[in-house]
Each structure stands twice: as structure tokens, then as C-alpha cells.
Amino acid sequence: MAGRIEGKVALVSGGASGLGEAIVRRFAQEGAIIYSGDVNAQQGGPVAAEAGATFLSLDVAREDHWQAAVARIENEHGRLDILVNNAGILGTGPLEHIDVAAWDRLFSINVTGVMLGCKHGSLLMQRNPGGAIGSIINMSSNAAILATAADCGYSATKGAVKLMTQSIAVNFARRGLAIRCNSIHPGPIDTPIFAPWRPDAEKAERLEGQLLEMIPMGRLGRPEEIANMALYLASDESSFSTGAQFVVDGGGTSAVPGM
Ligand SMILES: NC(=O)c1ccc[n+]([C@@H]2O[C@H](COP(=O)([O-])OP(=O)(O)OC[C@H]3O[C@@H](n4cnc5c(N)ncnc54)[C@H](O)[C@@H]3O)[C@@H](O)[C@H]2O)c1
Numbered sequence: 001m002a003g004r005i006e007g008k009v010a011l012v013s014g015g016a017s018g019l020g021e022a023i024v025r026r027f028a029q030e031g032a033i034i035y036s037g038d039v040n041a042q043q044g045g046p047v048a049a050e051a052g053a054t055f056l057s058l059d060v061a062r063e064d065h066w067q068a069a070v071a072r073i074e075n076e077h078g079r080l081d082i083l084v085n086n087a088g089i090l091g092t093g094p095l096e097h098i099d100v101a102a103w104d105r106l107f108s109i110n111v112t113g114v115m116l117g118c119k120h121g122s123l124l125m126q127r128n129p130g131g132a133i134g135s136i137i138n139m140s141s142n143a144a145i146l147a148t149a150a151d152c153g154y155s156a157t158k159g160a161v162k163l164m165t166q167s168i169a170v171n172f173a174r175r176g177l178a179i180r181c182n183s184i185h186p187g188p189i190d191t192p193i194f195a196p197w198r199p200d201a202e203k204a205e206r207l208e209g210q211l212l213e214m215i216p217m218g219r220l221g222r223p224e225e226i227a228n229m230a231l232y233l234a235s236d237e238s239s240f241s242t243g244a245q246f247v248v249d250g251g252g253t254s255a256v257p258g259m
Contacts, residue, residue, distance in 0.1 A: 187249025
């Protein structure tokens with residue numbers, strides 16, 4: 001079935017790589033008009049061009065960037081139907097080694113970035129011709145459900161995204177706005193987010209072993225499997241879902257490890 005989001009206008013943050021790239025490509029197959037925002041223009045430009053999307057230079061931590069992105073979309077299409085707040089980075093490591101500048105940067109991207117996207121994206125959705133309507137999809141993590149002991153910062157940011165999503169969803173629903181807001185909670189997915197571990201082959205193998213142990217299905221997820229969930233939430237098929245958590249993790253959060 002093609003055309004599940006035909007003609008809808010979508011903005012995807014972090015669209016240059018990994019899950020965001022897969023979402024841009026999947027949305028393009030289903031007929032959306034797509035803007036892909038990222039700090040990495042070198043990679044994001046060609047990915048967007050190949051998918052027939054428009055690349056925007058967007059640092060999600062900067063409100064002026066969101067304002068410019070949304071203004072451009074409003075100028076060119078007069079509406080926004082789908083926003084995927086996907087850009088995010090890994091955390092700062094164990095508690096005793098946390099550097100405050102790195103912690104602040106993590107929160108500015110993973111939490112403030114999502115809030116700013118919701119704020120400016122939903123303001124345009126409220127101006128959509130015909131009335132307020134739209135779907136906001138925030139990329140959280142299974143780390144918002146089960147804590148990762150080695151990275152309290154990442155868990156904290158993804159937990160914040162989960163509850164921010166719920167709060168925004170309830171606020172819109174109670175005001176009678178047809179703007180839905182849901183979070184996706186992927187388990188470990190094979191993307192470049194793990195690239196910093198790869199040069200140390202021994203460490204990478206150990207970490208991959210730990211990740212696989214968490215997953216009853218016995219494999220890492222594929223970016224397309226998250227893109228398919230984003231597509232469902234972007235489409236009208238999910239019209240009664242808001243404020244909800246959509247876990248895509250090969251059974252990881254259902255299992256007691258090893259039992
Ligand atoms: N890969 C996984 O296993 C996994 C699991 C759970 C959740 N997630 C979440 O999914 C999202 C995407 O992760 P990924 O695995 O595709 O990572 P990735 O590193 O492949 O892609 C992240 C993208 O975000 C962009 N980005 C980083 N900082 C930005 C900023 N300030 N403004 C705009 N763009 C910025 C990067 O340039 C990159 O293109 C993240 O929020 C991540 O926390 C990933």
C-alpha cells in the first residue's frame with residue numbers, strides 16, 4: 001500500500017543518518033513532502049536529494065533555527081502535518097565522570113531540542129488551513145523504560161521525552177486540538193550512533209554482546225523497522241493514539257535478562 005501519507009508535509013530532525021535517514025526515505029515512498037533538518041549538511045544534503053526531500057540546516061538546540069525552518073515550510077506549503085523529533089546523541093557516561101558542559105549539551109539536544117520542535121512545529125500545525133491538525137512523533141528510547149546503568153544522562157533525557165510527550169498530548173487533546181503527540185521507544189538499532197565504540201574492536205564486541213543479551217529476538221533492530229512505526233504514527237491509521245509509548249525493541253523491555 002503506497003500513499004499512506006500522500007501530500008502531507010513532514011519535518012524530520014536528524015534526517016542525515018540512522019533512524020532519521022530511514023524515516024525520510026520511508027516517508028518519501030509514501031508520498032509525503034519532506035523537510036530533513038540536521039547539523040550535518042554534508043551527509044544530510046545528499047540523503048535528502050536522493051529521497052526527493054528538502055534539506056534544512058537545523059541545530060535542534062537553537063530556537064532561531066526552528067523558527068527559520070518552520071517559517072520556510074509555512075512560506076512554501078502553508079502547513080505542517082507531521083513532525084518527527086528524532087535528532088539525539090548518546091550520553092555522558094557514568095555519574096562520577098560527568099562533565100557539566102557535556103551534560104548541558106546532551107540536555108540541550110535531547111530534551112530542549114524536542115521541546116523547541118514541539119513548540120514551533122505545533123504552532124504551525126495550529127495555523128493549518130482548515131484547523132489545527134497534525135502528528136508529532138518524539139524519538140525516545142527503551143532507555144526511558146529500563147535504565148542503562150552506564151549512562152544516567154541518556155536515560156534521564158529519554159525519560160524526559162516520554163513524559164514531555166504525554167503532557168503535550170493531553171494538553172492538546174483537552175483543548176480540542178487534533179494534534180497528536182506520541183513517543184517511539186526503540187531498542188538497540190544498528191545505526192552510526194554506535195560509531196564512537198567501533199574503533200575499539202574489543203569494546204565494541206563486548207557492548208554488542210551486552211545489547212544482544214537484552215533482546216529476546218537475538219538481533220539488533222533495523223532502521224526501517226523504526227521508520228515503519230513512525231509511518232504508522234504519522235498516518236491517519238493511528239488517529240486514536242496520543243500520549244502513548246510505542247516500543248520497538250525485539251521484546252527487550254518484556255524480558256528479565258537470561259530468564
Ligand atoms: N540507534 C539506536 O539504537 C537508538 C535506540 C533508541 C533511541 N535512539 C534515538 O534515535 C534517534 C536517532 O538516533 P540514530 O541511532 O539514528 O543516531 P545517528 O547518530 O545515526 O543519527 C542522529 C542524527 O542526529 C543529528 N544530530 C545530532 N545533533 C543534532 C542537532 N543538535 N541538531 C540536529 N541534528 C542533530 C546527527 O547529525 C545525525 O544525523 C536519537 O534520538 C537516539 O537517541 C536510537
